[in-house]
Amino acid sequence: MRWIELCAGAAACTLAMATSDKPPQPVTWLGGKRRYAWQLLEFAGIRPQTRPEVVELVEAGDWGWVWPLLVDRGTREAICEILRGWAGRGGELLWRDLASTRPCDLEDPELAATWLALQAGNALGKAVRGDTTRWRTAGYGKLSPSAVRLGFRDRLLPGHLATKVDRCGRLLARMQPAILHMTVQEWAERGGLHDLGAGDVVFFDPPYAGRTGYGIGLPRADVLSIATLCAATGATVIVCEAEPLPLDGWHHIELTDRSADDRPTQGQREFVTMSRRPSPASQGGLFA
Numbered sequence: 160m161r162w163i164e165l166c167a168g169a170a171a172c173t174l175a176m177a178t179s180d181k182p183p184q185p186v187t188w189l190g191g192k193r194r195y196a197w198q199l200l201e202f203a204g205i206r207p208q209t210r211p212e213v214v215e216l217v218e219a220g221d222w223g224w225v226w227p228l229l230v231d232r233g234t235r236e237a238i239c240e241i242l243r244g245w246a247g248r249g250g251e252l253l254w255r256d257l258a259s260t261r262p263c264d265l266e267d268p269e270l271a272a273t274w275l276a277l278q279a280g281n282a283l284g285k286a287v288r289g290d291t292t293r294w295r296t297a298g299y300g301k302l303s304p305s306a307v308r309l310g311f312r313d314r315l316l317p318g319h320l321a322t323k324v325d326r327c328g329r330l331l332a333r334m335q336p337a338i339l340h341m342t343v344q345e346w347a348e349r350g351g352l353h354d355l356g357a358g359d360v361v362f363f364d365p366p367y368a369g370r371t372g373y374g375i376g377l378p379r380a381d382v383l384s385i386a387t388l389c390a391a392t393g394a395t396v397i398v399c400e401a402e403p404l405p406l407d408g409w410h411h412i413e414l415t416d417r418s419a420d421d422r423p424t425q426g427q428r429e430f431v432t433m434s435r436r437p438s439p440a441s442q443g444g445l446f447a
């Protein structure tokens with residue numbers, strides 16, 4: 160089985176596949192699918208601790224260069240050591256110091272450690288982006304009331320971050336992924352679909368149309384055409400969006416977490432549009 164994660168970001172589904180434990184996440188990432196990861200895998204009939212023959216992650220944003228550094232043992236250890244070295248410094252002060260650095264002055268692995276620490280502290284898990292001379296952030300994030308109840312004191316805890324980064328890097332390394340730092344449009348044009356066929360699974364999690372994105376373009380028309388091309392190979396295709404996608408004959412499932420009075424708990428509706436019916440083992444009755 161080939162497992163392809165398009166728009167992989169923090170790769171929640173691939174990490175969930177690598178463990179039977181609660182799926183870890185290295186840092187909060189806007190649009191990350193951690194809370195739904197096992198459900199999504201179940202739809203495709205994939206069990207935790209599955210080892211596909213091929214794992215491919217396609218990501219045009221910063222995860223596309225950060226993940227390869229975390230998968231490699233040497234650079235992962237160097238990054239974690241830098242993060243642990245920052246452990247004595249207060250979260251917000253450290254975060255502001257890091258935000259004032261110039262990305263072009265930093266070399267791997269310090270660049271990756273800085274990006275991870277900034278991302279860990281960034282408001283609402285929004286994507287931190289670095290151009291040559293400055294970091295673009297959303298400001299230092301406040302802790303959520305539930306995190307405070309759980310006893311957290313600060314959003315950025317570098318020692319804690321190092322532990323999570325180390326665990327996620329090790330888990331992803333076990334999957335022996337090919338990590339392609341490119342757009343999904345480039346992936347499709349350069350023959351990404353060639354080896355796909357029946358039994359393979361493509362999980363596609365594009366930025367939600369019309370929402371503030373990640374600074375990379377992915378028009379709805381491209382999402383629909385790439386999903387259609389992938390499904391034409393015989394592979395199972397699962398696309399996440401904030402609404403059902405208009406693909407004839409595909410199946411729609413709402414994932415949204417709802418409170419007792421039926422409101423989305425996160426203020427955001429989440430749908431899966433799937434090229435075939437979800438696997439019989441997954442929850443039935445929800446799909447058209």
Ligand SMILES: C[S@@+](CC[C@H](N)C(=O)[O-])C[C@H]1O[C@@H](n2cnc3c(N)ncnc32)[C@H](O)[C@@H]1O
Nearest residue numbers: 166168169170171190191192219220342343364
């Ligand atoms: C909704 S997030 C994916 C979250 C991911 N499933 C997770 O669990 O972390 C969308 C991702 O698509 C990436 N992205 C946006 N446009 C892209 C494009 N044209 N090609 C590849 N990746 C893109 C963004 O950088 C972002 O990481």
